Amino acid sequence: MRAEGSETSVPSSDDAILIARAVATAIRPETGLETTQVSLLGAVIEALLDVRVDLDSLDPLQAEELAQTLAGYSDELRQRVVHLMVLGELVLRPIPPTVARRVAAYADELEINDQFVRIARRYAQGGFGLAWLDLHQSGFAEHWEMARMDQLKTTVKLEHQLAAGVEDRALADVWAAFEHHAPGTLGRGIWDMYRGRGFGLPGSIGGASPYLAQHDFVHVLADYGTNLNGELEVFSLIARADPDPKGFAWIATLIGLFETGYVADAGFFSGDLEERRLESPEMHSRIADALSRGRVLCDRVQTDLLELDYHALADRPIGDVRAELGFEPKSPSATAAGSPGAFDLAGMSKTQQAYSASLDT
């Protein structure tokens, strides 16, 4: 155990094991850990805490013991440990109230007052509408009020982070000009992505809001596809790269939209439960790697990736921008798990693939 006051956010390997034991204890339903919990959390813990564990075979660790273990660590680490627990319960359908209460008890013992713990409890209660209001308000709206806006290149004020795009000719012209950047630059990359998939440019009718379009630059830089699995990867990276733990709202929202159905519609994406996305160990590896890459970016950039001015970097080669910002390459495990690149056909949805094919004929 580290001495009190050291305030570090990097646990020792011994303490990482204790964290894993506490996470497994906190999120365990009465019927035992579910396969997805074991595989996803195992991959995430290995990627973020650098220890390989089988969550299902660990000895329990109670909240008081975890609090003692983490006494000398930073508030941020303790909050992120709580988020591991919340991640472990958010993949359950439904969330047993006993699990939600147990996670809340761990958070209390760690003296972490976290809105995502509350949101999971609302899910467990069946209060999905109230949970969405809570998630929107706590995870996005408050964050939005503090965010800077000049990087978006628009004078049209958005009501909130998740608001739909509105027509803005000047903004559309800025985005259309990306076509004229040299091949291999960030600007041309984003243009190619939009053109190749038929995405409406921000500022044009039907286009994304300039705020949400920021995440498309991250698709190009992180080399993630634009189908729903790619969105899970890119928003996992963005979430963990945010120095504010509220970035976890992206993960909570996307899991709710695309895995559990806890979120029906988030404005920018509608729920899609057609496929099970978090059942495969491959997706667990991909998400874990995205979180790991996000953690590196968090340390290097120290700014929410959605607040960066990518327009100022648009004429630079993509490789240079990656190096400057500190994007790590995908891990061998994520690549082996089939994580497609931003321009790979496999990284597109069926609709995007069909649109792309129509351009070739």
Place this chain on the structure above:
Amino acid sequence: MRFAQRISVRCSDPDALLELLAEWDAGQSRSEIMGYIGTRLLADRDDPGAYMILAEFAEVDGDITAADEAAGNNQREETERWATKLRELVEGEPEWIHYDELYRTGITGNLRTR
């Protein structure tokens, strides 16, 4: 067991009614978790001007019933303030009826259940 509170009212300004409920929900979403989990506002198609507010409650800690959570909610000052505003919007005295939930289709209606 969940619990529901039905409030039947007559009102000539449903937008104000809706706004009152949305304002309540916004406040509840930011507060610590309690028994209240949401509301529906329903308009009577056969009786214009008649509305039903259905407020739902669930257990929080497992040892206090949803009905007791609702009873506790009724004692809160903000609930009383809300009820005062409601009375200002509606004609006559609202009718309050309390129900224990015996059945609900599926888990939530929207969740993945397979």
